[in-house]
Amino acid sequence: MENILDQFFKAALGIGGLGTVGAAVFFGLYKDWLSLDIFSKLSADQTFIIMLVFLGFVFLSLIVLVIAYILKGIKINSATATDNSVAVVNVSK
Known part of the structure; x- marks a missing residue:
């Protein structure tokens, strides 16, 4: 069974391409950073x-x-x- 993060990245890649996945990773890494x-x-x-x-x-x-x-x-x-x-x-x- 796939976890929710894998499903999210597959959906994001299918819908918005690599830019969407990059933005999601960036947000995940830096959301509380500032x-x-x-x-x-x-x-x-x-x-x-x-x-x-x-x-x-x-x-x-x-x-x-x-x-x-x-x-x-x-x-x-x-x-x-x-x-x-x-x-x-x-x-x-």
Whole structure:
């Protein structure tokens, strides 16, 4: 059984595309962020810079996850040796 968040993202992607999913993730991450006490002590420019830094971290995390997903799908010719270590199979063409 799918959870409600998976159903929401499938519906959002089907209706509004990737922009809608991005907006939903942004709202989910930052909905209570600006109500923290530290932001009353910062100027608007400082708050904007901090928000850009966190957006950069989120984007960088997305890139890392996509690269990890792609690398996970790459098949490497390998076999298990008798002592449970990995033995690489060398196939020449």
